[in-house]
Amino acid sequence: xxxxxxxxxxxxxxxxxxxxxxxxxxxxxxxxxxxxxxxxxxxxxxxxxxxxxxxxxxxxxxxxxxxxxxxxxxxxxxxxxxxxxxxxxxxxxxxxxxxxxxxxxxxxxxxxxxxxxxxxxxxxxxxxxxxxxxxxxxxxxxxxxxxxxxxxxxxxxxxxxxxxxxxxxxxxxxxxxxxxxxxxxxxxxxxxxxxxxxxxxxxxxxxxxxxxxxxxxxxxxxxxxxxxxxxxxxxxxxxxxxxxxxxxxxxxxxxxxxxxxxxxxxxxxxxxxxxxxxxxxxxxxxxxxxxxxxxxxxxxxxxxxxxxxxxxxxxxxxxxxxxxxxxxxxxxxxxxxxxxxxxxxxxxxxxxxxxxxxxxxxxxxxxxxxxxxxxxx
Amino acid sequence: xxxxxxxxxxxxxxxxxxxxxxxxxxxxxxxxxxxxxxxxxxxxxxxxxxxxxxxxxxxxxxxxxxxxxxxxxxxxxxxxxxxxxxxxxxxxxxxxxxxxxxxxxxxxxxxxxxxxxxxxxxxxxxxxxxxxxxxxxxxxxxxxxxxxxxxxxxxxxxxxxxxxxxxxxxxxxxxxxxxxxxxxxxxxxxxxxxxxxxxxxxxxxxxxxxxxxxxxxxxxxxxxxxxxxxxxxxxxxxxxxxxxxxxxxxxxxxxxxxxxxxxxxxxxxxxxxxxxxxxxxxxxxxxxxxxxxxxxxxxxxxxxxxxxxxxxxxxxxxxxxxxxxxxxxxxxxxxxxxxxxxxxxxxxxxxxxxxxxxxxxxxxxxxxxxxxxxxxxxxxxxxxxxxxxxxxxxxxxxxxxxxxxxxxxxxxxxxxxxxxxxxxxxxxxxxxxxxxxxxxxxxxxxxxxxxxxxxxxxxxxxxxxxxxxxxxxxxxxxxxxxxxxxxxxxxxxxxxxxxxxxxxxxxxxxxxxxxxxxxxxxxxx
Numbered sequence: 001x002x003x004x005x006x007x008x009x010x011x012x013x014x015x016x017x018x019x020x021x022x023x024x025x026x027x028x029x030x031x032x033x034x035x036x037x038x039x040x041x042x043x044x045x046x047x048x049x050x051x052x053x054x055x056x057x058x059x060x061x062x063x064x065x066x067x068x069x070x071x072x073x074x075x076x077x078x079x080x081x082x083x084x085x086x087x088x089x090x091x092x093x094x095x096x097x098x099x100x101x102x103x104x105x106x107x108x109x110x111x112x113x114x115x116x117x118x119x120x121x122x123x124x125x126x127x128x129x130x131x132x133x134x135x136x137x138x139x140x141x142x143x144x145x146x147x148x149x150x151x152x153x154x155x156x157x158x159x160x161x162x163x164x165x166x167x168x169x170x171x172x173x174x175x176x177x178x179x180x181x182x183x184x185x186x187x188x189x190x191x192x193x194x195x196x197x198x199x200x201x202x203x204x205x206x207x208x209x210x211x212x213x214x215x216x217x218x219x220x221x222x223x224x225x226x227x228x229x230x231x232x233x234x235x236x237x238x239x240x241x242x243x244x245x246x247x248x249x250x251x252x253x254x255x256x257x258x259x260x261x262x263x264x265x266x267x268x269x270x271x272x273x274x275x276x277x278x279x280x281x282x283x284x285x286x287x288x289x290x291x292x293x294x295x296x297x298x299x300x301x302x303x304x305x306x307x308x309x310x311x312x313x314x315x316x317x318x319x320x321x322x323x324x325x326x327x328x329x330x331x332x333x334x335x336x337x338x339x340x341x342x343x344x345x346x347x348x349x350x351x352x353x354x355x356x357x358x359x360x361x362x363x364x365x366x367x368x369x370x371x372x373x374x375x376x377x
Numbered sequence: 378x379x380x381x382x383x384x385x386x387x388x389x390x391x392x393x394x395x396x397x398x399x400x401x402x403x404x405x406x407x408x409x410x411x412x413x414x415x416x417x418x419x420x421x422x423x424x425x426x427x428x429x430x431x432x433x434x435x436x437x438x439x440x441x442x443x444x445x446x447x448x449x450x451x452x453x454x455x456x457x458x459x460x461x462x463x464x465x466x467x468x469x470x471x472x473x474x475x476x477x478x479x480x481x482x483x484x485x486x487x488x489x490x491x492x493x494x495x496x497x498x499x500x501x502x503x504x505x506x507x508x509x510x511x512x513x514x515x516x517x518x519x520x521x522x523x524x525x526x527x528x529x530x531x532x533x534x535x536x537x538x539x540x541x542x543x544x545x546x547x548x549x550x551x552x553x554x555x556x557x558x559x560x561x562x563x564x565x566x567x568x569x570x571x572x573x574x575x576x577x578x579x580x581x582x583x584x585x586x587x588x589x590x591x592x593x594x595x596x597x598x599x600x601x602x603x604x605x606x607x608x609x610x611x612x613x614x615x616x617x618x619x620x621x622x623x624x625x626x627x628x629x630x631x632x633x634x635x636x637x638x639x640x641x642x643x644x645x646x647x648x649x650x651x652x653x654x655x656x657x658x659x660x661x662x663x664x665x666x667x668x669x670x671x672x673x674x675x676x677x678x679x680x681x682x683x684x685x686x687x688x689x690x691x692x693x694x695x696x697x698x699x700x701x702x703x704x705x706x707x708x709x710x711x712x713x714x715x716x717x718x719x720x721x722x723x724x725x726x727x728x729x730x731x732x733x734x735x736x737x738x739x740x741x742x743x744x745x746x747x748x749x750x751x752x753x754x755x756x757x758x759x760x761x762x763x764x765x766x767x768x769x770x771x772x773x774x775x776x777x778x779x780x781x782x783x784x785x786x787x788x789x790x791x792x793x794x795x796x797x798x799x800x801x802x803x804x805x806x807x808x809x810x811x812x813x814x815x816x817x818x819x820x821x822x823x824x825x826x827x828x829x830x831x832x833x834x835x836x837x838x839x840x841x842x843x844x845x846x847x848x849x850x851x852x853x854x855x856x857x858x859x860x861x862x863x864x865x866x867x868x869x870x871x872x873x874x875x876x877x878x879x880x881x882x883x884x885x886x887x888x889x890x891x892x893x894x895x896x897x898x899x900x901x902x
Contacts, residue, residue, distance in 0.1 A: 028838045030823030033755055048752045055742040062738060065713055070731065073652075075720045081653040082718035090714070091661050091707070098706045102699045105749065110692060112751040117688040132528075157831060159437045167436060168833045192524040193618060195683060195758060199824045203754040206684045208619055209523060210612020213685035230683075230758040230826045232517045234524060235444045238829030305444040306511035306530055335528045 034199050037225065038217055041202025043112045051105055058101075116203060119214045122184035126175070130187075130194030130207035130229070132338055133236035133293070137175045140186075144259045147343060148173045149289050150239045154297060157239075169226040172289065174243035178252035179219045187213045191338065192234060198227035198244050206231055219246040234336075235305075236293045270346045270370045276354070279367060283355025286348045290340065291356075299360030306336055311360035320366060323353055324376040341377060346370035391892075399494070402486035403892060404471050409789075410493050411468030412782075416858070418460030418500060419775075423851050425453040430813075430847035432830050433840050446830035447515035448507065454518025455536075458636070459543045460500050462770065465778045466639040467492075467550045470578045472789065474554060476883035476890060477572045479563025479899045484556035492549035499542035506532035506539075517828060519629065522610035522621040526602045533603065537596045544589040551585035554578055563882070565901030569660065572881055576663050577642030580670045584631045584638075587674070592628040595621065619684050623677075630677035631670075636770060638666055640737075640777030641708055644730050646881075647784055648712050651727035652719030653878040657711045665704035665711075672701050682753045691750045698748035705741050709734065724876065725799040729780030732807050733773065740768030743818065758828075761821025767814045779806075779857070786861070787875045791889035792868035798860050805853040812846025 035045040073079045127138040134149035151170045155161035164170070177183050187196055189207035196215075197204030205215040227242040247255060274282075291310075295301050299311035310316040315323050327349060331337030340349065350370045357364045391397050401407060428449045432440045441449065471489065475482055483489045506513035511530035514520065525533060558579045562571070571579075598609040598621075608614020610621045641662075649656045656662065679698040682691055712734050721727070743765040747753050756762060787793050816839040821827075825836045832840065871888040882901070886894050 028835070029819070030835050030839075031819045033822045034824065044751050044755055047749060048746070048755070051746050051749055051752065055745060059738060059742055062709060062713060063735065066716065066731075066734065069713070069716045069718075070721065073717065073719050073721055075653070075722045079718070079720045081720040083654070084718075085655045085657050085715075086659070086661075087657075091658055094710045095703060095707060098703050099700075102702060106696060106699065109695060109749045109751060113691060113695070114688065116751050116754065117691070157438055159439065163436060163834060166833070168831060192528050193521055197758075197826070199755065203751075204683050204757060208612075208685065210618065211685065227824070228826050228829075232447070232521070232524065232828040234528060235447065235515070237447070238443060238826075238831050302442060302444065304510070304512065305442065 036200045036202045037221060037223065038201055038219060040112075040116055040217070041200060043115065044202040047108055047112050050108065054101060054105065119184050119216045121182065122216060123181040124178075125184045125186060126177070127186045127188070127212075128175075128196050128207065130189040130191070130196070130233065130240075131343060132191050132234050133229070133240040134289075134343075135171075135175075135194075135196070135240065135242060136190075136343070137173075139256075142256055142259075144256065144263070146173045146259070148175060148243070150236075150241060152239075154288070154292060166226065168239065169228070169241050169243070171241055171243045174224070174245045176245045176247060176252065176255050177217075177219065178249050179222055179246050180249070182216060182218045184214055184216045187215065190342070193231050194229050194233045194240070195231035196227075196242065197230040198225050198242055200225040200227075201244075204230045222246050222248055222251070239293065266345060266347070270374070273369055273371075274347070274350065274367075276358075276367055279351045279354040280358060281351075282348070283351035283353070284359070286344065286352040287355050287359075290344070291352065294336065299356070299362075306334060308334075310356050310362070312362065316356045316360075317362050317364055320353075320357075320368060320372075321376070323357065324349075324368070324373065327353055328373070328376060346373040346377075349373045400490070402482070402490050404475050404483045404486070404489065405789075405890065405892065407483075407489050407493050408468050408470075408472030411464050411471055411496075414493070414496055414500070415461050415463075415465035415468055415778075416861075418456050418464070419854065420858070421504070422453050422456035422461055423854060425449045425456065426847065427851050429453060430844040433832070434844040435841065436832055436834055436837050438831055441830070443830045444512055444515055447517070447828065448513045450828050451514045451517050451520075452503070452507065455503060455514075456500075457770070458518060458632070459540075460496075460503075462636045462774050462778070463547065464496060466578075466581075466636070466774075467547075469574075469639065469643070469778065469781050469785075470550075470554055473785065473883060474557055474575055474578060475561065476788075476886065476894060477575050477881055478558065478561060478566050479882045479895045479901065480557060480561035481893065481895050481898075482561075483553050484560050485553045488549050489553050492546045492553065495542050495546040495549075499539045499546065502535055502542070503539040506535050509535070519622075519625060520599070521625075522599065522602070522618050526599050526610055529603070534600065537600050540596045541593055544593045547585050548589050551582035551589075554582040555586075558582075563895065563898045563901050569663070570901065572642075573645035573656065573659070573662055573666075574639070574642035577638045577645075577666050580666050581635050581638045584635050584670055584673065588628040588631045588635075591624060592632075595624040595628065598624070619681070622681050622684060626677040626680045627674075629680065631673040633766075633769070634669060634673040636774045638670065640733070640774045641666060643777040643781040643784070644712060644733050647726045647730040647780055648715050648734075650784075650876050650879045651724060651730075652716050652721050654715060654719040657714035657717075658707075661707060662711055665707045668704045669701060672697065672704070676701060679748055679750070679753070682750050683757050695748060695750040699745060701748075702741070702745045709738055709741070722877075724783075725794060725796065725803065726780050726784035726876075728800070728803045729776050729783060732803070733776045733780060736768055736772030736776070736807075736810075740765055740773055743768065756821065758826055759821035760817040760825045760827055763827050764814050764817035764821055767817070771814070772810055782861070784876075785883075786864050787871035788883060788886075788888050788890055790865050790868075791871055792864050792866075793871050793875075794860065794864045795868060798856075798863070802853060802857055802860055805856070806850060809846045809849035809853060813843055813850050814846070816840075816843045816846075 033048050125140045129136040134147050136147050138145045148171045151172045152168050156163045187205050187207045189209040194207040195204050201217045205213050223246050225244045229240045294307040295310050301307045301309035328341035330339030347370045350368045350373050353368045357366050432446055509532040513532055514536045516525040601607040602609050608616040610616050610618050676698045678694045747756050820836045820839045825832055873887045874884050
């Protein structure tokens, strides 16, 4: 029984190895690392495959000896135990050979690592800042700055709507970069440690609050590349994807011009006086992106996990000044409440506060205008 | 070797009932307590793993909210490491080290009682955080700052206290083992004649004494950062969040060897017994264990390749890390050479030991792959590492504890284990554990990060397969509880020798081992 089952187990193991070697050909059963789209990611992939095959060969060698021995040297077949033990020669051989194999592996690993970490002489720099639970991109040479958060609708996550193709891999504002430019990323965080990872680029880099790490890439083909936060960063760690779009230089310049136009329009919106309907409509969308994960769709919160209810809550129905303060500056007692003053502009903040004071049956009838937010900052 | 003088059971002076267990200073009683504690924690931690696999069965959020999911991954890790594997290994040490070196008991029996009885309180305190306002710890078993300091729930202070208590217990246990091994060996039992299980535990005990205080330092810094205004891990006050990771992994890396070295010892006992052949290279096994222990201190930052370490640091930690493959390979080659041209039979302990050698080797190789720093930039924090450390800790450390239980249960209970039921348990576990963890290699390489409650659609099929394997593996361990209880209650009577090919002092005493053994020291050779 043992022999047959073992043979079967080995066959399936071998099958798995073959599949792994065959690469990514099964859409629903992904098996291997992506080779990626940059020079570095190809080097990392080649290194991965080299070490993998070394491991497979050695592993199968050892397993072959073990299996032969298990089948042959058994008491039921009348095997008599040999008495040999301790052989200095054998032990020197099987210590030296692995050592030499490791040295052989270390050489390409070293050159790849040095290339991966060489962030000198970039053509442009983008600062990436991790927030619970979104990313902020600052284009240091262009005066462009925006947040990028999950765009997958809540209904898909909770199962009341069909999941889309890019479920949990879609954002509202993707990071856009030009091709054929050495781009340096300066990566940091506003709160806890995050990790910025787009597998197609071949690396991930931790975002550490108070420190700046750097990394680089140079893409050659336009395309959309998706990734995720890779370091546990709290409740919605699984819900802060990354979408990177590489464009040709012309398309990229057009995008830059667009962004600057949008920024000007946004600046204008901060000075006008909004109607209740406008505030509520904008507030709802801001709420869904920034607040809903903790305070929930109906404002009921998750009190057991430390996320208080807004529905009839002391802050959302209390004085406006207190509401403005906690949204702008964060929770003093509860660190889970972020300081949104740094993340949202005056119009967004005015809208979301107005929304919270009038949605969920709170109906205070009070409006907060962008000018009120500016005054409270 | 002479036969041990044994004492008649009826002359023991000990309280009966519950007080026997509360006041006991007997190494066998304390070993039993440790093992039952570990078993209970295994089932609790396993139940948490079932919650995790249930949530990951399909994409979308179905079973728990993300915060509670994080609490589950955190508590599962902590309970399994500090509640199941470590106490399980200490339980084996308590039962077996005195029996294997011909000592009447551990060197410090009263401290032994205390080091056990701290555990249930520490474990209860840790579990009680689940019911506190704000929820339990949800920052991963590695509790990286500042998620575990500034951004953590109030229950974190209870977690810190529980870790301190677990640390006390481990350090006292380690001191006891070192004192026992150095002072209590039977005449003639020189260090280089000690069974390998004793050797591996002796070396492990030094690792424990070296690194548990480092862990205590890490959590104490967390405590003062949280409550007393220090800024060890807060850049705004001049500290550094990455400092936490340096301190944690200086503990954490030796910790993984604390969990696996005694497992190496167990396997090195079982394979020669059932191959009916001496271990191929006894002294090289001892030296390999010592070198792994030494190397474990100087490779820790390979857990931190993506934190922004200087490139020189990355190179050094990469080179040092892959070197561990050498002594580990020596061990696997030794077990292979021991089986080679032996006269093997495949009783339950041997089946588990062989499964250990095969599956631990797979876990070892993925470890080597991750030691290669540029490739680790991709593997880091994905399911690839989850697969790796579960191959090492489940099919490694846990399988070794199960193998040891099957190996020594006849000695502990006086009854042979039912081979048929045991084989069902074995095949059920071995197949399901691979269905559970092997696909995690694939989804990790394909880009699924660890510690996420919901995932994108390309990972759906493998996750479902993995979850099915998980439920089956979990159920198999409940079946193991049944087998153990059945063996305690009755079964074929075991002889003192138990296994035909077994050598060593523990097999010279009757089965079940009397309450007091080796009151007169045996002569060795």
